Amino acid sequence: MRLCRVALFQAIFIAAIMTNGILIADDSGTFRKAVRTYLTRQNFEVCGEATDGTDALEKAMQLQPALITLDLRMPNMNGVEVASVLKSRMPNVRIVLLTMYDEVMGYKSLMSAIGVDATMPKMNCFASLAECVSGLLSSATPQSARNEENQQAQETGSGMA
DSSP states (O other), X not given: OHHHHHHHHHHHHHHHHGGGOEXXXXXXXXXXXXXXXXXXXXXXXXXXXXXXXXXXXXHHHHXXXXXEEEESSOSSSOHHHHHHHHHHHOTTOEEEEEESXXXXXXXXXXXXXXTOOEEEEGGGGGGTHHHHHHHHHHSOOHHHHHHHHHHHHHHHHHHHO
């Protein structure tokens, strides 16, 4: 009986997180449609699509999604610029940066500092995108996760002094 309550709590909790869904931002209509179809088939709610960086910012503020997939290279503003602005305006939004450029994959710490939660190559994103999205949506918000890390670092530091 206890296991049923835990499962019910998780279902309600994840549904609450997913209330505003996922925003897909990419300048390729074909790729946006493929991501939407994939995420929908994986039982995620997609709340909207954006065609460029400016559109992504406007729709994010309007729709208040829980998670945004951003193309690295888009017109008007690139994905890194959009992520930086979004994190200042919506600190709890989760961001997945999708890219065709392999060299970006080596800059994970920089992407994390900007506010990107995950970076994935577009070429094989459908192999693990659902798992990534699910993990981000069910984990602590970025702000609370950073606070926990800071608290742990302070406790460790004070224990050594």
